Amino acid sequence: MKSKNILYAQSGGVTSVINASAYGLISKALKSEEINKIYAGIYGISGILEGNLLDIKEEPIEKIHALSYTPSSAFGSCRRRLKDDDNEGFNRLFQIFDEYNVGYFFYNGGNDSMDTAHKIDQYAIKIGYDLKVIGIPKTIDNDLYGTDHSPGYGSAAKYLAISMLESSIDTRSMSKDSTKIFIMETMGRHAGWLAASTSLAKLNADFGPHIILLPERIFDEDNFVNKVKYEVEKNGYCTIAVSEGIRYKSGSFVSDMGYTDSFGNRQLGDAGRVVANIILTRLGLKVHVAVPDYLQRSSGHIVSKTDREEAIKVGEVALDLALSGISGFMVTINRVSNEPYQVQYGKVPLFEVANNTKYMPEEFIADDGYGVNDKFIKYAKPLIFGESYPDYKDGIPDYVYFPLNEK
Amino acid sequence: MKSKNILYAQSGGVTSVINASAYGLISKALKSEEINKIYAGIYGISGILEGNLLDIKEEPIEKIHALSYTPSSAFGSCRRRLKDDDNEGFNRLFQIFDEYNVGYFFYNGGNDSMDTAHKIDQYAIKIGYDLKVIGIPKTIDNDLYGTDHSPGYGSAAKYLAISMLESSIDTRSMSKDSTKIFIMETMGRHAGWLAASTSLAKLNADFGPHIILLPERIFDEDNFVNKVKYEVEKNGYCTIAVSEGIRYKSGSFVSDMGYTDSFGNRQLGDAGRVVANIILTRLGLKVHVAVPDYLQRSSGHIVSKTDREEAIKVGEVALDLALSGISGFMVTINRVSNEPYQVQYGKVPLFEVANNTKYMPEEFIADDGYGVNDKFIKYAKPLIFGESYPDYKDGIPDYVYFPLNEK
Structure with a gap:
């Protein structure tokens, strides 16, 4: 029997640990006798459709190890989706699969990527091509259905909580005769998981955030201004996390409030800056705004x-599932105990992930709507536990890079 | 002979290692028999004038150790300056000095703070009060005269270089069918030291920054747009560092270009966002903007x-100078060798620091004005060498906090 090959690819917005999943999958596959070649698709299906595949075994083994701590997408990512009626696209894709003798396809991404993976699995069944398709979860947004949390979220949450802590002690120290307000805008257009994570800054200190503006709550300008005034009177300063996705009662994004430049052109704004200008205009307080983007x-x-180890593990489990003959599922992380924190790995059908979104539970949100409560802290705290550092060279992280055949 | 007391205070914008200097000074002073009490002024001279002093020996010794890795200003900072004719202010200050038997005054800050320290030194001489005044350098802006570099700069440079590297590999990975341009705005209103530091991202990779907009060069919109177009055609994407202080030929700040919100109010902008909108409007490319603030x-x-160790050392040297009877000087770092990197510590008169600014040398700037050259890299590279991490608890840094008698 001629053994089959693996094709692994990354899709959607990147995370700090998506390559850790690649490391988990690849390093385990290298030891497997059932696997012949291991290909990485360059720029997700976007590059695969152009026949842009990298033969991993041609790369030095040290580079595989360095994948485990290299952030972002080492093989390139894409936003491209395959539509149901894109027969030309599916035909081309399966020509490539056939040409490279691909028997196992792993797609590492979020909701949209799981939708694409599902369609590929369905098409394989339709045309009778023997393919095992497994989704590997990844998103800082933490909105993937069927899993307790998504790899990538814990590291983004840790970064945002530390940044909020450090900026809050900065603001506190300058507040006597300078800056009174610090605002940090976080990603997360539809769910407040990321903005909420800044509340973990309060685990070892109590300097902020005093207010979190979540997309789950309507932004009421008057009420917000009163809340800021109250916090400044109470603390001498006020630090605020703003989700990029907050909206007015009308449904329009605060970031879409819009403005015109000196030439009369309508320009894009951002939620943090809009909120800063509201405070500046109505309360006359000095404001600083950070947008980590x-x-x-x-x-x-x-x-x-914790996040890094789990990211490696979901890559390994994905391989196990595919080799056991399973197809059409995404790997999940199921929390079985909170103290001590323990998880088990499972699976959920790709079509369920593709058709659902995991929103932040209402019961996590504070009564006044300007933050989260202890239930959220209990949920999120184990996800940021432990530190993991990359190797350095000349004072700069020694990350690994693969050729992407860039233009 | 009744031994004298120390008063140490922090002033101006904070850094990641200003408390390391406090640690160097305090831990050495605790071992000195010539020193009785050690006071920290709360919120710089702003709090000192209100008699807001903290007796360090009343604090647990573990907190002194934790100062060495706690960022920002642990004792509070201020923007307040003493004017020459502020007799009431000087009188009040020396009443406090007398009341607390202060014989040694250490002011940890930048240009403006050294001006204040100089005036205090002069006033002591004028009224015949026996006071030794020593300035301890600190600024992320790296614009202090008389020293090869300033404690705080190396850590900010390292942070910005790492952030630029990580964002550049993110942009590269998304560039096939999504974001083509990433912009990061840095601090540094008058000198390009911070924007320039992002070039250190290229030490171990070559993914950006492709363009650095320095305040030393006039911002020419047409020329810039052509440069961006060229870089995108060459690389497939383009990452850009923008100093907050860039100006148009007219002399006005790009960040002051200004815009009006939907209610017709004129609002503050920021340089990174203005530049992003120029690219969006003129080239129609997807742009992401980060403002670390x-x-x-x-x-x-x-x-x-390296920066942390030097920050500790300047605190120790400040004590040595004061105890040897010197007054009216700031501690300096003098580079005696670049390979291997070696420094010696010296001193410069406070009035010279107060009346000069260290700009970035013209010879560091690239020929086309859109970046820096190898001379800058040679200068800056040793300053970011080595990593230093804080202790953690529950996934969050276990920094130390002192009571600031906040409102």
Whole structure:
């Protein structure tokens, strides 16, 4: 029997530990006698459709190890989705699978990527191509259905909590005669998981955040201004986390409030800056605004050890599932105990992940809507536990890079 | 002879290692028989003028050790300056000095703080009060005169270089069908030291920054747009560092370009966002913008080991100078060798520091004005060498906090 090959690819927004999952899968597959070649798809299905595949066994083995601590997407990612009626796309994809003798396809991504993986699994069944398709979860947004949490979230949460702590003690120290308000805008357009994670800054100190603006709550400007005033009077300063996804009662995003430049062009804003200007205009207080943007999802220099280990494990479990003949599922992490924190690994059908979103439970949100409560802390605290650091060279992380055949 | 007391205080914007200098000074003073009490002024001279002093020996000794890795200002800082003709202020200050039997005054800050320290030294001489005044350098801006570099700069530079590296590999990985441009705005209103430091991201990789907008160069929109276009065509994407202090030919800050919100109110902008909107409008490319703001000056979770050790040392040297009877000087770091990197510690008169600014040398700037050259890299590389991490508890840094008698 001619043994089959593996194709692994990454898709969607990156995380600090997505490559740790690649490391888990690849390093285990290298030891398996059932696997012949291991290919990495470059730029997800976008590159695969162009025949852009990397033969992992041609790369030095040290590079595989370095994958375990390299953030972002080492093989390139994409936003491309395959539509149901894209027969040309599916035909081309399965030509590539056939050409490279691919028997196992692993797609490492979020909701949209699981939708694509599901469609590929269905198409294989339809045309009678023997393919095992397994989804590997990844997203800093923590909105994947069927899993207690998603690899990537713990590290982003740790980064944001530490950044909020450090900025809060900065603001506190300057508050006597300078800055009174610090605002940090977080990602998370539809669910408040990331904004909420800044509350973990309070585990070892009590300097903020005093307010968290969650997308789960309507942004009421008057009420918010009163809350800021109250916190400044109480603490002498106020630090605030703002989700990029907050909306007005009308349903429009606060970040879409919009403004025009000096030439009359309508420009994009951001929620943190809009909220800062509201405070500046109505309360006349000095405000600083931070927008970590990509920094929060690529922060390999400080990842959660728990998150990293789980990311490696879901890669290994994905291989086990595929080799046992299972197809059409995503690996899940199931919490079996909180103290001590213990998890087991399971699976959920890809189509369920593709058609659902995991929102933050209402019971996690504080009564006044400006933060989260102890139930959230209890849930999130184990996910940021432990520190994991990359190797350094000349003062800079010694991450690993693969050729992406860039233009 | 009744031994004298020490008063140490922090002033101006904070850094990741200013408390390391406090640690160096205090831990050495605790062993000195010439020193009786050690006071920390709360909120710099702003709190000292209100008699807000902390008796360090009343605090647990473990807290002194934790100062060595706690970022930001542990005792509170201020922006207050003493004007020459503020007789009431000087009188009040020396009443406090007299009341607390202060014989040694250490002011840990930047240019403005050294100006204040100089005036205090002069006033002591004028009224015949026996006071030794020593300045301890600190600023992420690296613009202090008389010293090769300033404690705080190396850690901010390391943070910014790592953040630029991580965001650049993120942008590279998404560039096939999503984001093409990443912009990170840095602090540094008058000198490009911080924006320039992002170039250290290229020590172990070559993914950016492709463009650095320095305040030393006029921002020419057309020329910049052409440069971005060129870089995107060459690399497939382009990452950019923007100093908050860039200006148009007219002399006005790009960040002051200003815009009006939907209610017609004029609002504050920021340079990174303005530049992003220029690219979006003129090239139609997807842009992401990060503004680390306070995160770059309080990032205790990743500091330069070299910077931290030097910060501790300048605190120790400050004590030595004062105890040897010297007054009116700031401690300096003099580089005596670059390979291997070696420094000696010296001193410079406070009035010279107060009246000068250290700009980035023209010879460090790249020919096309969009970055720095190898001369800068040679200068800055040793300053970010080595990693130093804080202790953690529950996944969050276990920093130390002192009561600041907050409102």
